[in-house]
Amino acid sequence: MKNWWKMFLVVGLVAGVLAACSGNSGSGGDESSGDEGGEPSGEITVWGWNVAAESMELAVDGFKEQYPDVEVKVEDIGRLDVYEKLTVGLASGGNGLPDVVMVESDRLANYYDQFPDALTNLSELGYDDHKDKFGEYKQSVTQNADGEFFAAPWDVGPTGVFYRTDVFEEAGVNPEDIKTWDDYIEAGKTIKEKTGTQMVPIDIAKDDALYRMMLNQQGAYYYDEEGNIDVTSEESKKAFEVIQQLENEELVLNNDGWNGVVSATVNGEVATVPFGVWYSGTIKDQAPDQDGQWGVFQLPAFEEGGNRAANLGGSDLVIPSSTDNQGAA
Known part of the structure; x- marks a missing residue:
C-alpha cells in the first residue's frame, strides 16, 4: 500500500522543465534573453492555480539552480480566472498575458484550434529533445497534426x-x-x-x-x-x-x-x-x-x-x- 502510494504521487506530480535558448530580447526592462546560443536571462511570469501553482514553485527551485539569471514569478490567479484571462488575451493578440500559462489537457486542443498562431511552437525551440520524458498520451495532447509541440506536458492525473x-x-x-x-x-x-x-x-x-x-x-x-x-x-x-x-x-x-x-x-x-x-x-x-x-x-x-x-x-x-x-x- 505504501509503495503504491509513493508511486502514485511521483507519477502525478512529475514536472517537465522547458529549457531552450533564443535570441529574443526581454520586455519591460528585463534583461535580454541573451545572444544566440547564450544562456537565458531576464524575468518571466507563470500563471497557475492553487495546487498546480504550488507544484510549479517547487519546480522553480530546481530550475534556478540551472538558470540563475532567470527570475521566475509564479502567480496563483485561480483556475477560472486563468482561462478567462487567457481567452481574452489570446483573442486580443496577446495583450496582458504572462510568459507561461498552465492549461488543463482537456482544454488545450480548443485553445490551439482557435488561436494556433498565438501559442509558441516549442519544437522550433528544441523541445523535441525532451518529449520522451512523458508517455505517448501526454505527448499526443500537446502536439499538432504535424507532430509539433505547441505545449509542454506538465503533469498527469x-x-x-x-x-x-x-x-x-x-x-x-x-x-x-x-x-x-x-x-x-x-x-x-x-x-x-x-x-x-x-x-x-x-x-x-x-x-x-x-x-x-x-x-x-x-x-x-x-x-x-x-x-x-x-x-x-x-x-x-x-x-x-x-x-x-x-x-x-x-x-x-x-x-x-x-x-x-x-x-x-x-x-x-x-x-x-x-x-x-x-x-x-x-x-x-x-x-x-x-x-x-x-x-x-x-x-x-x-x-x-x-x-x-x-x-x-x-x-x-x-x-x-x-x-x-x-x-x-
Missing part, C-alpha cells in the same frame, strides 16, 4: 480512491478488501449502516468526474475513435449501472460540482472521494484539521482482476507567442 481512515475503522471495513465496484458498494452499505456516512459525492445532474474515470478505466470516452457520440457504449452502460446502484442504495451525496466535492470533504459528509492524485493537495489545503485521517486505495475494477488504473485531469504549459522572452520561458 492517475486516479485513486481517497478515504477517511477513521470512518472505515469505525465501520470495520478494510480498504484492501475493496477490489471491485461490487465490493465498493457493499463496503458503502456497511459504512452507511455503522456510521451514517454516505459513500461518495456525485453531481447527478451534471457531467461528473466519477463517470469519466470509469470510462477512462475501460478505455472509452464520450466519443469513439471516429469522433461519433458514444455514450450508449457497453463501457458507458457499465459505468451508469454502478452509479445507479450507488444511488439506489442511498450511498450518493448529490453535490454541486467541484465546490460540492470540497464541501463534502471538509464537512466529513462522505467516506470516500474517487479523484485524481492532485486532490491530495486540496485535502491538505482545505481540510488541515483532518491531518492523518485520509488514506488512498486503487480504483475498484469492474470485474475481479480487471484494470484498476485511470486518468483524470492533468495539465500542460503553453508559451503565448506574445512573450518577449521565449528563451527564458
Whole structure:
C-alpha cells in the first residue's frame, strides 16, 4: 500500500522543465534573453492555480539552480480566472498575458484550434529533445497534426480512491478488501449502516468526474475513435449501472460540482472521494484539521482482476507567442 502510494504521487506530480535558448530580447526592462546560443536571462511570469501553482514553485527551485539569471514569478490567479484571462488575451493578440500559462489537457486542443498562431511552437525551440520524458498520451495532447509541440506536458492525473481512515475503522471495513465496484458498494452499505456516512459525492445532474474515470478505466470516452457520440457504449452502460446502484442504495451525496466535492470533504459528509492524485493537495489545503485521517486505495475494477488504473485531469504549459522572452520561458 505504501509503495503504491509513493508511486502514485511521483507519477502525478512529475514536472517537465522547458529549457531552450533564443535570441529574443526581454520586455519591460528585463534583461535580454541573451545572444544566440547564450544562456537565458531576464524575468518571466507563470500563471497557475492553487495546487498546480504550488507544484510549479517547487519546480522553480530546481530550475534556478540551472538558470540563475532567470527570475521566475509564479502567480496563483485561480483556475477560472486563468482561462478567462487567457481567452481574452489570446483573442486580443496577446495583450496582458504572462510568459507561461498552465492549461488543463482537456482544454488545450480548443485553445490551439482557435488561436494556433498565438501559442509558441516549442519544437522550433528544441523541445523535441525532451518529449520522451512523458508517455505517448501526454505527448499526443500537446502536439499538432504535424507532430509539433505547441505545449509542454506538465503533469498527469492517475486516479485513486481517497478515504477517511477513521470512518472505515469505525465501520470495520478494510480498504484492501475493496477490489471491485461490487465490493465498493457493499463496503458503502456497511459504512452507511455503522456510521451514517454516505459513500461518495456525485453531481447527478451534471457531467461528473466519477463517470469519466470509469470510462477512462475501460478505455472509452464520450466519443469513439471516429469522433461519433458514444455514450450508449457497453463501457458507458457499465459505468451508469454502478452509479445507479450507488444511488439506489442511498450511498450518493448529490453535490454541486467541484465546490460540492470540497464541501463534502471538509464537512466529513462522505467516506470516500474517487479523484485524481492532485486532490491530495486540496485535502491538505482545505481540510488541515483532518491531518492523518485520509488514506488512498486503487480504483475498484469492474470485474475481479480487471484494470484498476485511470486518468483524470492533468495539465500542460503553453508559451503565448506574445512573450518577449521565449528563451527564458
